[in-house]
Amino acid sequence: DTGVSQDPRHKITKRGQNVTFRCDPISEHNRLYWYRQTLGQGPEFLTYFQNEAQLEKSRLLSDRFSAERPKGSFSTLEIQRTEQGDSAMYLCASSFNRGLNTGELFFGEGSRLTVL
Amino acid sequence: KNEVEQSPQNLTAQEGEFITINCSYSVGISALHWLQQHPGGGIVSLFMLSSGKKKHGRLIATINIQEKHSSLHITASHPRDSAVYICAVLRNMLTFGGGTRLMVKP
Numbered sequence: 023d024t025g026v027s028q029d030p031r032h033k034i035t036k037r038g039q040n041v042t043f044r045c046d047p048i049s050e051h052n053r054l055y056w057y058r059q060t061l062g063q064g065p066e067f068l069t070y071f072q073n074e075a076q077l078e079k080s081r082l083l084s085d086r087f088s089a090e091r092p093k094g095s096f097s098t099l100e101i102q103r104t105e106q107g108d109s110a111m112y113l114c115a116s117s118f119n120r121g122l123n124t125g126e127l128f129f130g131e132g133s134r135l136t137v138l
Numbered sequence: 139k140n141e142v143e144q145s146p147q148n149l150t151a152q153e154g155e156f157i158t159i160n161c162s163y164s165v166g167i168s169a170l171h172w173l174q175q176h177p178g179g180g181i182v183s184l185f186m187l188s189s190g191k192k193k194h195g196r197l198i199a200t201i202n203i204q205e206k207h208s209s210l211h212i213t214a215s216h217p218r219d220s221a222v223y224i225c226a227v228l229r230n231m232l233t234f235g236g237g238t239r240l241m242v243k244p
Contacts, residue, residue: 055231055232057232057234063236063237064224064234064235064236064237065181065224065226065232065234066234067231067232067233067234070230070231070232077230078230078231113181115181115232124168124169124186124188124228125186126183126186127171127173127183127186127226127232128183129173129180129181129182129183130180131180132180
């Protein structure tokens with residue numbers, strides 16, 4: 023297993039276009055998180071999944087953002103009608119959680135979005 | 139007030155100095171993570187703590203659950219330790235501190 027992988031690593035798009043990012047977590051990791059990081063800032067929580075269930079979604083996320091994890095393995099994050107303010111690094115992380123015990127967190131390299 | 143506060147925001151040290159980065163949080167948590175991010179690089183998890191103290195090489199992390207406070211210490215700092223160090227607390231989701239930008243000069 024090569025860790026958490028994200029694709030694409032960099033996406034440049036025009037305002038108004040839709041983009042989709044994919045995250046492949048470490049296999050058997052049941053928890054998957056999406057974060058956003060703008061230059062010079064710390065990551066901001068977007069949403070997370072426990073297996074295929076999306077358990078929480080940040081108020082930062084507008085209706086233009088949607089995330090799925092259909093089979094409890096890989097996840098996609100789609101941004102519709104992109105705006106320049108969406109330009110950021112989109113980070114994915116995964117862990118294995120059992121009951122109240124939380125596992126080590128592993129991050130992907132991120133997908134950098136530039137909206138022109 | 140942010141749920142997770144880190145201090146200092148920026149730190150410059152000379153090689154060999156002992157470094158402490160602090161993290162305070164205001165909510166009940168199940169775990170606390172210390173993360174490292176090099177310029178232009180990805181995020182790497184250094185420690186996950188739910189109590190006590192952990193040590194890995196020159197890095198030591200401590201947590202006081204009652205005081206809702208954690209510290210990350212770097213002994214014998216080296217220029218390659220220059221990075222942003224981020225504290226993140228876990229309830230259901232992770233909430234991040236603003237990060238501490240560390241520069242270690244040779």
